[in-house]
Amino acid sequence: MDNYFEKKNLYFIAEIGGNHQGSYEKAIEICELAISSGADCIKFQLYKADSLVNPIISKERHTHFQQFELTKEQHIFLAKMCIDSGVDYAASIWDLEMLEWIDPYTKFYKIGSGDLTSINFLKEFAKRCKPIVLSTGLSNIKEVQKIVNYIRSFNPIYKDKGMIILMQCTSMYPIKDSDANLSVISEFGKIENIIPGYSDHTIGENALINSISWGAKVIEFHFTDNKKNKSFRDHQVSLELNEVIELKKKCLQAQEMIGNPNKIPLEIELSNNHVKTFRRGIYPKINLEKGTKITEEDIICLRPCEGISAIYYDQILGKELLVSVDKFQVLEWGMFK
Numbered sequence: 001m002d003n004y005f006e007k008k009n010l011y012f013i014a015e016i017g018g019n020h021q022g023s024y025e026k027a028i029e030i031c032e033l034a035i036s037s038g039a040d041c042i043k044f045q046l047y048k049a050d051s052l053v054n055p056i057i058s059k060e061r062h063t064h065f066q067q068f069e070l071t072k073e074q075h076i077f078l079a080k081m082c083i084d085s086g087v088d089y090a091a092s093i094w095d096l097e098m099l100e101w102i103d104p105y106t107k108f109y110k111i112g113s114g115d116l117t118s119i120n121f122l123k124e125f126a127k128r129c130k131p132i133v134l135s136t137g138l139s140n141i142k143e144v145q146k147i148v149n150y151i152r153s154f155n156p157i158y159k160d161k162g163m164i165i166l167m168q169c170t171s172m173y174p175i176k177d178s179d180a181n182l183s184v185i186s187e188f189g190k191i192e193n194i195i196p197g198y199s200d201h202t203i204g205e206n207a208l209i210n211s212i213s214w215g216a217k218v219i220e221f222h223f224t225d226n227k228k229n230k231s232f233r234d235h236q237v238s239l240e241l242n243e244v245i246e247l248k249k250k251c252l253q254a255q256e257m258i259g260n261p262n263k264i265p266l267e268i269e270l271s272n273n274h275v276k277t278f279r280r281g282i283y284p285k286i287n288l289e290k291g292t293k294i295t296e297e298d299i300i301c302l303r304p305c306e307g308i309s310a311i312y313y314d315q316i317l318g319k320e321l322l323v324s325v326d327k328f329q330v331l332e333w334g335m336f337k
Helices: 024-036 059-067 072-084 096-105 119-126 141-154 183-188 206-213 233-237 241-258 267-271 274-278 310-316
Strands: 011-017 041-046 088-093 109-111 132-135 164-168 195-199 218-223 281-284 299-302
Touching: 011 024, 011 241, 024 041, 024 072, 024 218, 024 241, 041 072, 072 088, 072 096, 088 096, 088 109, 096 119, 109 119, 119 132, 119 141, 132 141, 132 218, 141 164, 141 183, 164 183, 164 218, 183 195, 195 206, 206 218, 206 241, 218 233, 218 241, 267 274, 281 310, 299 310
Parallel strands: 011 041, 011 218, 041 088, 109 132, 132 164, 164 195, 195 218
Antiparallel strands: 281 299
């Protein structure tokens, strides 16, 4: 599965996460909507409260996750539902026992921000040689680079392009636009053979669209059936079906607008002769006699650029005419001494 992401144009991950709130029926309903949205991948979260949260220190969080649990059979059904529909299935796997039975259904592993420093998890995922999508909330760039180096030292296949995807992410729900820090995406792109991406926790689609201009290739967003009257926080930062359809169009348009960093005249400019018609040439401002030494009062720069280009303005000053020329006549270098 190496270079799976390198072959992609843009890759859209619809994160259902815990928006089913422990209801298997709701999970199926949201999954059906996500499939119809055109997302490339639908992602869930796999966990057991007992292996995720300390029930003594964080009793309330433990209870929360316990209420949101789905069974092995239910998760496998959802995975097959995605795959049978031609959509990739993925999961943030927060329990290594669950990894064993969900692994056949995944093309890559998603590591949430909270597990960026969970070395025992990273080692287990890295053994399996599938691409790793790594969210980076809560971390600094040195920490991120350290983890990338660790994964690559553990398994050199992760030195290949497309094997580690770094997702800029801010671990809060929701976040202000100013906390999206999209410029980090371009910094991730400077790390050798890394594919940069963006995992969004803002409200709306603007950050996701703008992330494309910063180099994001993998786009992750929360997805729900309906944001209205929902108390669970993730619904606030989620997109609905029609929003995702529009998001894809706008992101693809934004990517198309990026174009090529190699700055050259485009064919559409050249074929329309705009280099000549838009640029200025140097022309006599008045009739000039043979022997005249050109001063600024003698010439004017006008469109189109016929004869001598305005870029040679300084060089033509002081030149002596070998012939007489008329006002606005096209000048050639052979006319000068």
